[in-house]
Amino acid sequence: MLQIDGTKTKTPTSPRELIHSIGTTVTLQGAIYKIRTMSGFAFVIIRTHNTLVQGIYHPDFSEFPLELLKEEACVTITGKVVEDKRSKTGYEIHLMKVKILSSPIQVLPVVINNKNMVVSMDTLIDYRPITLRNEKERTIFKLQEGICRGFRSFLFLNNFTEIHTPKIVSAGAEGGANIFKLDYFGRDAYLAQSPQFYKQMMVGVYERVFEIAPVYRAEKHDTSRHLNEYISVDFEMGYLEDYTELMHMETQMLKYTLDFLKSNYAYELDLLKVNLPEISGIPAIRFHTAKEMIAKEYHREMKDMEDFEPEEEKLLYEMIKKRTGSEFVFITHYPSKKRPFYTMDDRENPELTLSFDLLFRGLEITTGGQRIHNYREQLSKLISRGMNPEAFDSYLMLHKYAVPPHGGLGLGLERFTSRLLEQSNVRYSCLFPRDINRLIP
Amino acid sequence: MLQIDGTKTKTPTSPRELIHSIGTTVTLQGAIYKIRTMSGFAFVIIRTHNTLVQGIYHPDFSEFPLELLKEEACVTITGKVVEDKRSKTGYEIHLMKVKILSSPIQVLPVVINNKNMVVSMDTLIDYRPITLRNEKERTIFKLQEGICRGFRSFLFLNNFTEIHTPKIVSAGAEGGANIFKLDYFGRDAYLAQSPQFYKQMMVGVYERVFEIAPVYRAEKHDTSRHLNEYISVDFEMGYLEDYTELMHMETQMLKYTLDFLKSNYAYELDLLKVNLPEISGIPAIRFHTAKEMIAKEYHREMKDMEDFEPEEEKLLYEMIKKRTGSEFVFITHYPSKKRPFYTMDDRENPELTLSFDLLFRGLEITTGGQRIHNYREQLSKLISRGMNPEAFDSYLMLHKYAVPPHGGLGLGLERFTSRLLEQSNVRYSCLFPRDINRLIP
Numbered sequence: 001m002l003q004i005d006g007t008k009t010k011t012p013t014s015p016r017e018l019i020h021s022i023g024t025t026v027t028l029q030g031a032i033y034k035i036r037t038m039s040g041f042a043f044v045i046i047r048t049h050n051t052l053v054q055g056i057y058h059p060d061f062s063e064f065p066l067e068l069l070k071e072e073a074c075v076t077i078t079g080k081v082v083e084d085k086r087s088k089t090g091y092e093i094h095l096m097k098v099k100i101l102s103s104p105i106q107v108l109p110v111v112i113n114n115k116n117m118v119v120s121m122d123t124l125i126d127y128r129p130i131t132l133r134n135e136k137e138r139t140i141f142k143l144q145e146g147i148c149r150g151f152r153s154f155l156f157l158n159n160f161t162e163i164h165t166p167k168i169v170s171a172g173a174e175g176g177a178n179i180f181k182l183d184y185f186g187r188d189a190y191l192a193q194s195p196q197f198y199k200q201m202m203v204g205v206y207e208r209v210f211e212i213a214p215v216y217r218a219e220k221h222d223t224s225r226h227l228n229e230y231i232s233v234d235f236e237m238g239y240l241e242d243y244t245e246l247m248h249m250e251t252q253m254l255k256y257t258l259d260f261l262k263s264n265y266a267y268e269l270d271l272l273k274v275n276l277p278e279i280s281g282i283p284a285i286r287f288h289t290a291k292e293m294i295a296k297e298y299h300r301e302m303k304d305m306e307d308f309e310p311e312e313e314k315l316l317y318e319m320i321k322k323r324t325g326s327e328f329v330f331i332t333h334y335p336s337k338k339r340p341f342y343t344m345d346d347r348e349n350p351e352l353t354l355s356f357d358l359l360f361r362g363l364e365i366t367t368g369g370q371r372i373h374n375y376r377e378q379l380s381k382l383i384s385r386g387m388n389p390e391a392f393d394s395y396l397m398l399h400k401y402a403v404p405p406h407g408g409l410g411l412g413l414e415r416f417t418s419r420l421l422e423q424s425n426v427r428y429s430c431l432f433p434r435d436i437n438r439l440i441p
Numbered sequence: 442m443l444q445i446d447g448t449k450t451k452t453p454t455s456p457r458e459l460i461h462s463i464g465t466t467v468t469l470q471g472a473i474y475k476i477r478t479m480s481g482f483a484f485v486i487i488r489t490h491n492t493l494v495q496g497i498y499h500p501d502f503s504e505f506p507l508e509l510l511k512e513e514a515c516v517t518i519t520g521k522v523v524e525d526k527r528s529k530t531g532y533e534i535h536l537m538k539v540k541i542l543s544s545p546i547q548v549l550p551v552v553i554n555n556k557n558m559v560v561s562m563d564t565l566i567d568y569r570p571i572t573l574r575n576e577k578e579r580t581i582f583k584l585q586e587g588i589c590r591g592f593r594s595f596l597f598l599n600n601f602t603e604i605h606t607p608k609i610v611s612a613g614a615e616g617g618a619n620i621f622k623l624d625y626f627g628r629d630a631y632l633a634q635s636p637q638f639y640k641q642m643m644v645g646v647y648e649r650v651f652e653i654a655p656v657y658r659a660e661k662h663d664t665s666r667h668l669n670e671y672i673s674v675d676f677e678m679g680y681l682e683d684y685t686e687l688m689h690m691e692t693q694m695l696k697y698t699l700d701f702l703k704s705n706y707a708y709e710l711d712l713l714k715v716n717l718p719e720i721s722g723i724p725a726i727r728f729h730t731a732k733e734m735i736a737k738e739y740h741r742e743m744k745d746m747e748d749f750e751p752e753e754e755k756l757l758y759e760m761i762k763k764r765t766g767s768e769f770v771f772i773t774h775y776p777s778k779k780r781p782f783y784t785m786d787d788r789e790n791p792e793l794t795l796s797f798d799l800l801f802r803g804l805e806i807t808t809g810g811q812r813i814h815n816y817r818e819q820l821s822k823l824i825s826r827g828m829n830p831e832a833f834d835s836y837l838m839l840h841k842y843a844v845p846p847h848g849g850l851g852l853g854l855e856r857f858t859s860r861l862l863e864q865s866n867v868r869y870s871c872l873f874p875r876d877i878n879r880l881i882p
Contacts, residue, residue: 001724001725001726001765002685002724002725002726003722003723003724003725004685004688004689004692004722004723004724004725004771005689005692005721005722005723006689006690006692006693006696006722007689008683008685008686009599009686009689009690009693010686014600029648029679029845031645031843031845048648049600049647049648049649050600072842072843073843074679074680074843074844074845074846076680101680101845101846102814102815102843102844102845102846103843104841104842104843105816105817105841105842106841106842108842126835127838128642128835129642129645129835129836129838129839129842130645130838130842132642132643132645132646133645133646138646138647141602142602142647144605145602145603145604148603149597149603156590158450159455159490159491161582161583161586162589162590163582163586163872164585164655164672164854164872165872165873166655166670166872166873166875167608167655167670168621168632168657168670168875168880169880170880170881180609180623180624180625181623181624182621182622182623182624182632183621183622183623184621184880185659185661185877187880189880191623197882198872198873201569201570201573201882202573202872204472204570204571204573204574205573205574205579206490206579206583207470207471207489207490208490213654213655214607214608214654214655216609218626220626228609229607229608229609231605238470238515239470239515239517239542242449244443244445244449245449245450245451247445248445248446248447248448248449248450249447249450251445251446251447252447252450255447280446281444281445281446281447282444282445282446283442283443283444283445284442284443284444284445285442285443324442330445373543374543375546376546394567394569394570394881394882395570395882397568397570397571397882398570400545400546400547401513401545401547401549401570401571402472402513402514402515402543402544402545403515403543404470404472404515404542404543405515405542405543413605431604431605431606431607431639431643432606432607432639434607434609436626439609439610439611439625439628439630440611440834440835441638441642441835441836441838
């Protein structure tokens, strides 16, 4: 009987560390990223799991014909580590032996081994399985990993419990028609627009909870800001004294995460030349005040009094940055009728809510707020909106059997990544985007 | 302009640590879990975010009437920490003041404050928003958090990159009719049965990747082992020399995670009286050999020669445990026709595959194996199965443009948790289960 004891796992050499191995002979695995033939020798760039490595092919020490190498072939190479101050890693590898493990059957349909991908966004996404092999492209998602790790690490430190809630649901939490419908064994079911009901239920269990998972919006918008499936970073916390605690918590989370990236993803930040925002404090402005400020500063007419136009979000960003230096701004007290039925109204003016959005570089990346925790209050708000309380039986259990004052928020991971990297379209920060026109790859 | 600088976040007192604060006066938040009136005083158990705390109500020091307290009310209490060797925490709290933050409007429909929930599984799940407040119930999912953290931590240490792939897809990866269909802006789309295609694509990008996310199986089974939506822990790794490396990696991951739980979730392990398995090595047996061993040992007729019956999985567990002490067993070399089209066949016998399942305490918790990486081989396997290669255009890019030899696996989080806790039904390890009859809560 074969015994699997866990010993047969290689710890791969980390090519980023080879600068400490000058003069030694090493074995590396990776794909041939680029071959540049010179007179009498060749540069052979190898894409390893975390960095590009410059290999030198030279008949003096290479024991194989150069013709053996093809771009994108997967290889094991043996070579000598030689100091080279001009290369990014500080070293190059004199290629001695190569073993071809896997070879492309044809030349790639797009050039992926230049510094930047110079193709349209559609081509970039159509060919994702190969365009992601571009050094910069893959680094975007490595950094996104770091963002998630930073968030998670912060939330664990602050006593949040990680949960997994269902994405197939019997009713939408956010209301409206923007919901995907599916056949669930002969019954109608929907894809969750958010984990809202579930995270509120879990506040009664653990006090503070979070989830990082996909959510679904069947919005027909085809804009640079919308995805129909995206990753939502959701948290919800109990024993709130004041809805501003939510904004303080998010501010801390963002600070922590940016510091986490600096400490753990410096290589990626550098490669992508990320212009990291500084957060000392984030201004919070009431929605109506912000509307007025924009109108005044830019001599604009206020049209939609219940929401921002995308252009206004950009102007607000400019204005706040100029005045305070902050690239983030919280907008608070959105009109009640524009917020979902579970949002707590402002005691001082019930037409407004104790809710907020966070805008980052001109784009809304978070929606949050305090929730109604009183049963009668929630019931009467449902009824006043013409909704049927019976459809919310299991949700209302949380109010009926007492839940502490609480609130929370959802942050769009792709939007945050995209603004951090100052991209022109949120799709650039999604591995395999889903939009109204796109279901593949 | 209000400045949000992150300072207004309380670090809640951790009630588990109060044993170090004997004699001091503290303020705690939580829900009244249980009131036991004695003659002249009362025990008031408070459910805080991570432990139950025993409070003592006594007219001598309590500055409020006992009638003020209701079970499940959310409160802020102020009291003195007094040593008490009989209580689990080592202390009790003499309740001085209380502030009621939120109150239930009626008595709970199920008793949640006994040691164990003594209700049917259906009742337990129907009332999830409140039954999860039971101490043991909530601890199951706290431990599940620990399992995920352990997996993640191990995978990061081993150079895996965390990815997020779409769950709305244009075709199923696992084949068969067990797939949920939805209307995607007038087109047919499906819910992903696994991240298979995507994680394989990403092997060409990062070498090693993982994802912890929901997957969907429209199976009509109504058994103790099936959920229609569950959390799959998926990893995929490149530069395999041998498919057994996958089993070694999983063995290491499990060892690491069990150790992680011992170090970081000892409180939960103790509360649930978890019988942690010991892993020194995990036996690996070929599928046909296992079938024969079971038939011989238990004098059973072999019926289905292509799969195990659930009863056989249980017998196999008994037999392997008796013979080797292991509660895990890998089964390898499943018949090719029972495995998906991307599975690599065994060179020595193409009717078998380089694939495996991992059984834990008689239940399959993992399916994995080496994948085909050669384009022509994958193409001819698709064709030989009567499948249309054009439907897999973007998937086949990964083979066409070279991917290293690779493989991976998927582990069902709820199944693993459920076997670890020796539960009779996998639903007990899912916060809000989805099955053929259940879509709420």
